[in-house]
Amino acid sequence: MITVEALTKSYGGTVAVDNVTFKAEPGRVTGFLGPNGAGKSTCMRMMTGLTPPTSGHATILGKKYDELTNPGRHVGVLLDASAQHAGRTGREVLTLGAKTMGLGTDRVDEILDVVGLTPPEAKRRVGDYSLGMRQRLGIGHALLGDPEVLILDEPANGLDPAGIRWMRGLLRSYAERGGTVLLSSHLLHEVEQIADDLVMIGRGRIVRQGTKQELLRGAGTNAHSTDDAALASALQAANIPVQRTQTGIHTPAEPIEVGKIAAANGIVLVQLGQAGGAGLEEMFLNLTAADSREVAR
Numbered sequence: 001m002i003t004v005e006a007l008t009k010s011y012g013g014t015v016a017v018d019n020v021t022f023k024a025e026p027g028r029v030t031g032f033l034g035p036n037g038a039g040k041s042t043c044m045r046m047m048t049g050l051t052p053p054t055s056g057h058a059t060i061l062g063k064k065y066d067e068l069t070n071p072g073r074h075v076g077v078l079l080d081a082s083a084q085h086a087g088r089t090g091r092e093v094l095t096l097g098a099k100t101m102g103l104g105t106d107r108v109d110e111i112l113d114v115v116g117l118t119p120p121e122a123k124r125r126v127g128d129y130s131l132g133m134r135q136r137l138g139i140g141h142a143l144l145g146d147p148e149v150l151i152l153d154e155p156a157n158g159l160d161p162a163g164i165r166w167m168r169g170l171l172r173s174y175a176e177r178g179g180t181v182l183l184s185s186h187l188l189h190e191v192e193q194i195a196d197d198l199v200m201i202g203r204g205r206i207v208r209q210g211t212k213q214e215l216l217r218g219a220g221t222n223a224h225s226t227d228d229a230a231l232a233s234a235l236q237a238a239n240i241p242v243q244r245t246q247t248g249i250h251t252p253a254e255p256i257e258v259g260k261i262a263a264a265n266g267i268v269l270v271q272l273g274q275a276g277g278a279g280l281e282e283m284f285l286n287l288t289a290a291d292s293r294e295v296a297r
C-alpha cells in the first residue's frame with residue numbers, strides 16, 4: 001500500500017505538485033497519468049525520499065521511505081532507467097544491488113531470466129544498451145529484492161510492442177500475487193489496458209481518480225446516425241451537451257438517453273454505445289487541456 005497525503009512541492013514560485021492525495025492498493029495496478037510536466041516524477045521522487053516535500057507526506061507500507069529498513073526488500077523503484085552506471089555491465093548492476101540487499105548471486109540469474117536479458121547481453125556495458133534494454137534492467141533492479149510495492153516512472157518508455165506486452169503480463173501477475181504497483185505514464189492507452197485504478201494529474205493537481213471501470217462509465221456515449229447534425233440539435237434541445245466527432249457525436253449522457261431522444265425525433269441510429277477508452281481519452285485530454293503545451297501556444 002502507498003498512501004500519499006496532501007503532498008506539495010514548490011520550486012521558487014512554481015508549484016510542481018499541489019496537494020496531491022491518493023492511495024495505491026495492494027493487489028492492484030494503479031496508473032498515474034498526466035501530460036508532460038504534470039508532476040508525476042516529482043511525486044514519485046517525494047514518495048521515495050529523493051526530494052523533500054514542501055508539505056504533506058507519503059508512506060509506503062505505513063512508513064516513510066527513509067524509515068524502511070533495507071528498503072529494496074519492500075519497495076522496488078524505477079525512476080530513470082538511463083541513470084544506471086554506463087560503465088558497468090547489466091550483471092554487475094544487478095549483482096551490486098543484490099549485495100546491498102543481502103541477496104545471493106543466484107537471484108541475479110533469476111532476474112536476468114525474468115526480464116529477458118540474455119547472458120551475452122548481461123555481460124555488455126549498460127552504456128551500450130538500447131533504451132528498451134536499460135528499461136528491462138531497471139525493472140529487474142526494482143524486482144530484485146522481491147518487494148511488496150513497485151514504483152515505476154514511465155516503465156514502458158523505449159519498450160517495443162512485444163516488450164510492453166511482456167511488462168503488462170509481469171505487472172499483472174505481480175499484482176495478482178498481492179503486490180502494489182504504481183506506474184506513471186503520459187499515454188492513456190499505455191496504462192488503460194493494465195491499470196485497475198487511475199489517478200489523473202494535470203499541472204500538479206489531481207483532476208480525476210477512481211477505478212478504471214468507474215472512469216470508463218463516466219466517459220460518455222458515442223453515437224452515429226444517418227443525420228448526426230439533427231441528432232446533435234435534438235440532444236442540445238434536451239439540454240444535453242454534445243460534441244461532433246469525426247465518426248459521429250460524443251456526449252456525457254448515457255446511451256439510453258441518446259437512444260430515446262433519437263427515437264422521439266425519428267432519427268435512425270447506426271451506432272450507439274459507451275465511449276469506453278475513446279471517451280476516457282477525450283476526458284483525459286479535456287481535464288488536462290489547461291496544461292497542454294499545444295493549447296497554451
Ligand SMILES: Nc1ncnc2c1ncn2[C@@H]1O[C@H](COP(=O)(O)OP(=O)(O)OP(=O)(O)O)[C@@H](O)[C@H]1O
Pocket residue numbers: 011014015016034035036037038039040041042043186
Ligand atoms: N528540480 C527542479 N527545479 C525546478 N523545477 C522543477 C524541478 N523538478 C521538476 N520541476 C518542475 O516541476 C514540474 C513537474 O515536473 P515533473 O518532472 O514532475 O513532471 P512529469 O509529470 O514527470 O513530466 P514528464 O511526463 O514530462 O516526465 C515541471 O514544471 C518541472 O519543470
